[in-house]
Amino acid sequence: MNILARAAEAIILDKGHYIIKKRIKKGYRIKNLDIKLRKERTNLEYKLITRARRIGVNVPSLMDKNTYEIRMEKIGGSAVKNILNKKNLEFIAKEIGRQLACLHKYDIVHGDLTTSNMIFFNNKVYFIDFGLGYFSQRIEDKATDLYLLKQAVMSKHAKFFNTFFNLIIKEYKKNYDDSENVLKRLETIEKRRRYTI
Amino acid sequence: MIVLGIESTAHTFGIGIFDSEKNKILSNVKHMFKPPLGIGMLPREASEHHYKICDKILKEALNEARIKPQDIDLISFAQGPGLGACLRIGASVARFLSLELKKPLVGVNHCIAHLEVAKITTPAKDPIMLYVSGGNTQIIAFDEGKYRVFGETQDIPVGNLFDVFARNAGLPMPGGPVIEKLALKGRKYLSLPYAVKGMDVSFSGILTSATKMLQKEKLNDICFSLQETAFSMLVEVSERAMAHCNKKELVLAGGVAANKRLREMCKIMCKERGAKFFVPEFQYCCDNGAMIAVLGAIEYDAGVETKIKESKIKTKWRTNEVEVKWV
Numbered sequence: 318m319n320i321l322a323r324a325a326e327a328i329i330l331d332k333g334h335y336i337i338k339k340r341i342k343k344g345y346r347i348k349n350l351d352i353k354l355r356k357e358r359t360n361l362e363y364k365l366i367t368r369a370r371r372i373g374v375n376v377p378s379l380m381d382k383n384t385y386e387i388r389m390e391k392i393g394g395s396a397v398k399n400i401l402n403k404k405n406l407e408f409i410a411k412e413i414g415r416q417l418a419c420l421h422k423y424d425i426v427h428g429d430l431t432t433s434n435m436i437f438f439n440n441k442v443y444f445i446d447f448g449l450g451y452f453s454q455r456i457e458d459k460a461t462d463l464y465l466l467k468q469a470v471m472s473k474h475a476k477f478f479n480t481f482f483n484l485i486i487k488e489y490k491k492n493y494d495d496s497e498n499v500l501k502r503l504e505t506i507e508k509r510r511r512y513t514i
Numbered sequence: 515m516i517v518l519g520i521e522s523t524a525h526t527f528g529i530g531i532f533d534s535e536k537n538k539i540l541s542n543v544k545h546m547f548k549p550p551l552g553i554g555m556l557p558r559e560a561s562e563h564h565y566k567i568c569d570k571i572l573k574e575a576l577n578e579a580r581i582k583p584q585d586i587d588l589i590s591f592a593q594g595p596g597l598g599a600c601l602r603i604g605a606s607v608a609r610f611l612s613l614e615l616k617k618p619l620v621g622v623n624h625c626i627a628h629l630e631v632a633k634i635t636t637p638a639k640d641p642i643m644l645y646v647s648g649g650n651t652q653i654i655a656f657d658e659g660k661y662r663v664f665g666e667t668q669d670i671p672v673g674n675l676f677d678v679f680a681r682n683a684g685l686p687m688p689g690g691p692v693i694e695k696l697a698l699k700g701r702k703y704l705s706l707p708y709a710v711k712g713m714d715v716s717f718s719g720i721l722t723s724a725t726k727m728l729q730k731e732k733l734n735d736i737c738f739s740l741q742e743t744a745f746s747m748l749v750e751v752s753e754r755a756m757a758h759c760n761k762k763e764l765v766l767a768g769g770v771a772a773n774k775r776l777r778e779m780c781k782i783m784c785k786e787r788g789a790k791f792f793v794p795e796f797q798y799c800c801d802n803g804a805m806i807a808v809l810g811a812i813e814y815d816a817g818v819e820t821k822i823k824e825s826k827i828k829t830k831w832r833t834n835e836v837e838v839k840w841v
Contacts, residue, residue, distance in 0.1 A: 323787075325754040344786055345779035346746040349703045429712045433758060449712060461668075465712035471834075472662045473758075509668070 326358075326448060331391070336377075338362075340385045340448075355385050358448055363387055365425055365447040372423045374416045375443045392445070394438025401432065401474060401481070409435075410481050412442040414488025417466075420444070421459045422493050424452050430466035432473055456495070460502035463489075467503075516540075516581060517588045517814075518611065519807025522604030523596025523624045524649050525555055527564040529575040530804025531586075534811035537634065540579035542797055542804040543571050551686050554677070561599035568607050575803065586617055590810020593621030593820070594828030596649065601827040609822055621820040622809040624801075625833045626661050629654055630812060631805035632765040636792035642761045644752045644780070647768030647800070648673030648688065651748070653713065653755045654833055663833050664755040665713030672744055673770050675717040679740060682725045683733060693737045694773050700738025704731055708743055713754050715747045741775055749779045756789060766793045769800045816840030 321331040330337040340355040359382060366389070369376045380388040397409055413435065420427060427434075428449030436443040453459070466485070471478050490496045515535060521528040521544070528544030547563040549555045576583065591608035594601060605621075612619040629643045642655045642664070651672045653665040670678070673690060680689025704727060707719035720743060727736050752764060766780050771793055784791035798804060816839045 323757075325750070325757040343750075343783070345749050345782040347703060347742050350708075350742060350746055353705075354708065431712070431758060449710065461711055461714075465714065468663075468714075469712075472657060472664060475658050475660070506668070 324446070332388075334391060335380060335388055336391045338387045338389065359385055359387060361451060362447045365450045365452070368423065368452075369420060369425055369444065369447070372419055372425075374419050375441050376447075377443065377445060392436050392438050392443050394436050394443075396433050397435040397437050397442065398432040398473060400437055401477065403477075405437070406477055406481055407484060408440075409437060409442055410484035411488045414485040415492050416442065416444065417462075417485070418489045418492035418496065421462070421499065422495075424454050426451050426453050426458045426462050428462065428465075430462055431469035456498050456502050457506075459499045460506055463499065463503050464506050515587045515811060515814075516579075516585050517590055517807040517811045518575070518586045519622075519627075519803045519805065519810055520589070520591040520604045520608050521624070521627075521801050521803045521806045522564050522600050522607075523592050523594070523801060524600055525560050526801040527567055527571060527600075527603070528801060528803035528806075529571050530802055530807045531575055531579040531581065532804060532807035532811055534815070539634075539798075539804045539808070540581070541575045541577075542802050543575040543578060544797075544802050545571060549687055552681065552684070554681060554687070557597040557599040560597065561603050564600055564603040568603060572607070583611075583615060586611075586615060588618055588620065588810060588814050589615070590620045590622055590806050590814075591825075592624045592627065592806050593825070594623065594831035596624060596827075596829060598827060598829045601829060605825060605827050609825055612822065618814065619820050619822065619825060620810040620814050620818055621825055621828075622806055622813060623831055623833065623836045624806075625650060625652060625654060626836055627805040627809040628767045629656075629661070629765065630809045631798045631802075632767055632792065632794045634808055635794045635798050636765065638763045638765050638790070638792045640761060641763035641765040641792070642752060642756050642759065643765045643767055644748060645768045646672050646748065646766070646770035646776070648677055648770075650768060651715065651717075652833060653752055655755065655759055655761060656838075657759055660838050661833050661836060664758065665715065665751045668711065668714050668716045669718040670721065672717060672748065673768070675721050675744060676740075676770075679721055679724055683728055683736075688769070690770055690773060693741060694775065696734050696737040697741045697775065698738075700732070700734040700736070702732075702735040702738075703742060704735055704739040706739055706743040708747060710747050710750055713751045713758070715751055717744060720744060741773075745773075745776045745779050748776070749783050752780070753783050753787065756787070762789045764789060764791050766791070767799050771799045772796060812840050 651667040676689035
């Protein structure tokens with residue numbers, strides 16, 4: 318079997334035109350917890366991707382699933398983390414902002430918004446890995462989502478941070494009516510962390 | 515260069531002496547403030563403890579290192595983050611020594627000191643550090659010119675979770691070791707909120723649920739479930755951070771690193787993903803003066819010096835705010 322990627326909690330098997338995301342057993346945690354987490358996350362991820370696709374966000378199309386595996390379309394291109402540069406920065410930021418607004422409008426919280434989980438392909442930004450996502454109407458959860466994105470961009474793309482993140486937010490605001498509350502909450506979350514004044 | 519490091523961010527007052535030419539820690543003396551049963555640590559009382567004990571610790575550290583005060587070339591102290599009342603004692607001692615001995619002063623960040631001492635006392639070169647204690651829960655690594663926080667707790671630190679739960683259950687402080695012992699007898703896994711948000715974790719929900727369980731479940735089982743849940747979360751986010759930054763080493767540090775179950779889980783995780791796992795010797799794992807001396811030496815070498823008037827403590831000094839000039 319051809320392993321395309323080995324993520325923290327799953328392996329991605331390459332099957333040519335499609336991939337299998339398989340949640341692997343983790344020896345460090347007890348069996349009950351391990352089975353529970355893998356099952357729940359596989360189920361939930363399937364639902365989240367289905368919903369995201371229905372509302373027009375670029376995600377891989379799904380084929381089927383069983384207990385710990387999801388089969389889905391293989392998306393070419395490369396992770397935004399690896400290809401972000403001065404030229405494509407604006408386009409990618411806007412695409413991220415617009416689609417993230419859409420996800421949040423329909424109460425989908427991605428849960429792991431890093432630039433490794435966004436793929437640039439055919440002039441589109443695809444969101445992948447909804448493994449830590451969930452449905453929620455809470456402002457707090459959506460703000461946490463943005464907070465994680467901010468942290469990830471800050472740590473991985475320190476050079477572009479200001480321009481890149483501001484563009485994302487600008488586009489996010491434009492496309493999501495409740496964005497003001499979310500952004501306000503984002504500030505609160507940042508103040509709540511340890512060692513902030 | 516002989517460096518004297520002073521640690522007083524929380525319950526521990528410690529002084530360590532480090533010889534930077536030989537790359538060797540000459541002494542590491544510390545004493546921990548322990549509050550009475552059923553009461554948490556009051557910063558005022560901890561600082562009183564530090565104040566009373568500081569000269570004794572200083573003497574012992576010098577004796578153990580077999581040096582005289584005049585042999586010291588540099589004074590380093592933990593400038594933050596931590597409890598104001600406690601930090602002030604360490605800073606005062608540092609300023610006094612610096613003025614009295616006419617030696618330069620360096621104020622360093624406590625969290626980064628944990629990572630730097632691990633690099634001296636273990637074979638780790640470029641690790642991700644899971645830093646877990648009563649005051650901090652962070653996943654730190656050096657990346658693109660700075661120490662960065664890849665994951666952290668969004669509310670209470672894991673050591674604090676154990677301490678407060680122990681207090682609620684009428685167990686003595688610090689809670690970690692007692693809970694560890696009881697957890698060994700627990701068999702039944704009780705479901706607790708598993709709160710991983712990306713690379714961040716949150717423990718307040720576990721604390722509330724576990725405390726509620728005290729009325730109907732066995733204490734052993736609660737302790738077992740508490741540990742399994744909290745540690746699984748920590749190991750999961752550490753693994754996530756390792757995958758994200760493409761690092762092949764994990765260092766476990768902080769007071770909670772004493773826990774054998776957490777060590778075991780980290781070890782299994784690293785083995786499964788072909789990474790290396792290190793825990794510094796426990797005296798360098800928990801709060802200590804030696805690590806402050808080590809980081810002080812590194813920073814001074816790179817030209818960092820703290821003038822007395824800049825030596826005000828920084829109680830909320832975040833890891834990613836530290837300017838790194840030395841790498």
